Amino acid sequence: MSFPWAEHYTPKHPLTQWIDEKLPLPRLVYNAVGAGYPVPRNLNYFWNFGVLAGLALMIQIVTGVIMAMHYGANTLVAFSSIEQTMRDVNSGWLMRYAHANGASFFFIVVYLHIFRGLFYGSYKAPREMVWLLGLVIFLLMMATAFMGYVLPWGQMSYWGAKVITGLFGAIPVVGEPIQTWLLGGFAPGNASLNRFFSLHFLLPFVIAGVIILHIWALHIPGSSNPTGVEVKGPQDTVPFHPYYTAKDGFGAGVFLILFSILLFFAPNYLGHADNYIEANPLSTPAHIVPEWYFWPFYAILRAFTVDFFFIPAKLLGVLAMFASILLLFFLPWLDTSPVRSGNYRPTFKKFWWILIADVVVLGYCGGAPAEEPYVMISQIASAYYFAHFLIILPLISRFEKPLPLPGSITESVLNRHNIKGEQDALPGMGADPQPSNAG
């Protein structure tokens, strides 16, 4: 892996030489996120979000392990144990609010990371495996977040668990036994709470493991970049450390400032008031909604209102919701354009913006009560979502005429910094688009 001009790890001190012989861990780190990893020199701020997602996971693990020290995974005490953590444990309120809002920030940075990948074609060859592993991480995050939201045993915890496990109940014949098996009972109860706690503690470490695979797979071709043109020589790259560690340090600072504003001054803004009411199986909340990061998928779930012959609408909704995520696994083979970056794909770029607007609309409708006009809006928006990935993208990649690509990363950097408007003067900028080695 890595490029031939990558810097080599050369320990000088006898101790580091001794360690390198016995267990070359420092060498591994040096090659993974140190000076030994050459990275395109032209990455923009959208390339900060991978590291920020890693930071968010670390915040979740640290605050979560501390929360677990004070939590009682039993329906009789779960709610009050969290209240006591917030009231009587030193800085317990800080750990709890950091963990709850940390989940939101984890999803914010991961969504930006995913949309970065969608715009710059990061999922295309030779990085398909990076994309697929990223989606596995995303699915694990969703499962972890869902189970974590059940743990405070508030009203939304309970009814959310009931609705989400009820999705499996929509499967014909085996659905209800599966739901009962998942919950360990006919309704969310102590057995459900215990297993959710156990899995909620386990899955973040599974995520950490898949992140290692994600980075490993990334390091084989190396990072992509905003032009989508592959690295051609040493002049196109800089060592990850200190160049990108410095940039990520600044990014982490901005991230932590925004996180702190929410955490310290509006910690309940993204939450739902009903979750401060202890779970009550006898009283259904007026509107059951999941956390905001699930809203687009919740809107797709509720958009199906008409049975398709023998398939009930509810089952269609469940299938569509799962399909909306699973289809992303096929993306590298749906978008066949050899040009990666959306910057050089005028038609693709327009539809990418429509997709962003579409997902925002879906999110809004998913958080709204299941009434008109929200259902009708989510039907149109969901239809576009599926059409975008499954119909429009393959067609665009067939018919679109991409803009000319820069000859190399360095060339595009020079253009940006010095000689704007004199692009024609540069060699290698002919009229014919230079297909990258994608696909």
Next chain:
Amino acid sequence: MVRIGAFLVGLFFAGWLLISFLVGAVAYVSEPPAKTVEHEFHKHPKDVEFSFDGPLGKFDRAQLQRGFQVFKEVCSACHSLKFVAFRDLAGIGYNEAEIKAIAKQWAIKTPDVDPKTGEMSTREPVPADYFPKPFANNVAAAAANNNAIPPDLSLMTKARHDGTAYVYSLLTGYQNQPADLIKHFPDAKTPEGLHYNPYFPNLNLAMAPPLTADGQVTYGDGTKSSVDQMSKDVSAFLTWTAEPKLENRRRAGLATIVFLLIATALAYMSYQNIWADKKKAA
């Protein structure tokens, strides 16, 4: 193959969604959904100002103590405050001796086991005790309150949207049903034993107006105890019970953000410094 399959799946989902949309739209136009009485008459909480509004607001200790007095003399007859202990009252400015006296004189006793006989009994609360509940259990609570269980108030202002203003609006919002409501929704007349209050989600509330007359509570600090003032004070008190660490949180937040701004500025400068040679023309 992948693309043909995807095309068919996409066509199916998108097509069926559009058909569902058409079905829904036809129904919506031909038979617009009837407006419910809650839609028409439910009101959002009133605008009301408190010392702890805004990112750096602080509690007004005197107000919290007045609010506590309203809770003690009015609310606590029916509502529990199970996440708050007498010792926590130090947070609203009472000293140890005062807290001991408040606990000792509390009208409801703490359930306990008689140390000699092992039988259930009660004793005077001590500062370490949580506020004792007014009813032994939910059945007793419902039986004494027209089948409605008075909710615990510890977290009330966080368990409702815009909770502080909600509690204030609810306490000051009791009124007769508007004539308009009866005219348009003749079936929505407030049932016997309930009370009309437009700030309550379904408009009819089991709780009778708790604060009815000016001077219902006599404040020790000489503040005039109008219904409005008492409602405001008890809303402030319940904001404190729901979020007793509010001031610590804001103080810590301010320090954290100042630190992060400096650290981030330094990080930005070192980023610029490290990249300086790369950003110049090569």
